[in-house]
Amino acid sequence: MKILSRVPTAILLLFIILPFVPQQLLAQSNPEQNVTAVLWFQRSAEYRALCYQAFNLAELRIKEYLPRFDREKHPVVIFDIDETLLDNSPQEALNIAEGKPYSQEAWTAWTEKASAEAVPGAVEFVRFLAQNEIEPIYLSNRMNTEGTMTLLNLQKCNFPYADRNHLYLKSNTSSKEFRRNIVEKSHEVVMLVGDNLSDFDLIFEDRSVNFGYKTVDSLRSDIGKKFILLPNPMYGDWTKPLTGDRKSWLKK
Numbered sequence: 001m002k003i004l005s006r007v008p009t010a011i012l013l014l015f016i017i018l019p020f021v022p023q024q025l026l027a028q029s030n031p032e033q034n035v036t037a038v039l040w041f042q043r044s045a046e047y048r049a050l051c052y053q054a055f056n057l058a059e060l061r062i063k064e065y066l067p068r069f070d071r072e073k074h075p076v077v078i079f080d081i082d083e084t085l086l087d088n089s090p091q092e093a094l095n096i097a098e099g100k101p102y103s104q105e106a107w108t109a110w111t112e113k114a115s116a117e118a119v120p121g122a123v124e125f126v127r128f129l130a131q132n133e134i135e136p137i138y139l140s141n142r143m144n145t146e147g148t149m150t151l152l153n154l155q156k157c158n159f160p161y162a163d164r165n166h167l168y169l170k171s172n173t174s175s176k177e178f179r180r181n182i183v184e185k186s187h188e189v190v191m192l193v194g195d196n197l198s199d200f201d202l203i204f205e206d207r208s209v210n211f212g213y214k215t216v217d218s219l220r221s222d223i224g225k226k227f228i229l230l231p232n233p234m235y236g237d238w239t240k241p242l243t244g245d246r247k248s249w250l251k252k
């Protein structure tokens, strides 16, 4: 009871009433829910350390791969961009300050600035790849219309190969599977790096059964090996049970 008494009543209430709150209201109240997430992302040394941990592990795995390096296979690493290479938390913080949920309009205004800073350790890792003749593929769900400013932002941060040939943006579908398949036809995909499991494989997109835990369990040997995951508590497919299928919120 002592521990419970220290938990803010509002948070306790949130968990008690969550299954009964209309989905639309949940979506509208999202900015306030993000306060702790954005604070952790921007101010915790733990977040920074986790990023370094991810990229240190990624570098170790690449060093293990290098003896098998074959230029003829055109080896690449596929990167997601947002919250994997670029830090968009200022925009998340602005949404909170203005009490507004995510909107494409506000997002585009942010990406037009091309002012996102790099995620800790990201630039060094991508440059390490380039030095070892492994090219990055920047595969993001930013819209095609955001391409020019996205490349400018990546260039400002000193990411190598930030050009149209290495950029695969969203045209009509959020699923990245189609674009990954295109890359795989002409390259050896050595590793995938992202903050959302669906950055890695189609199989992770479905969270309708047990939050997708079983899928993760079945592929656990690939995590930290072929799949390198960055932390993102602010948004992602993990929120689907909140705003989508309410039944899946109740853990089976």
Ligand SMILES: [Mg+2]
Residues within 6 Å of the ligand: 080, 081, 082, 083, 084, 194, 195, 196
């Ligand atoms: Mg991302």
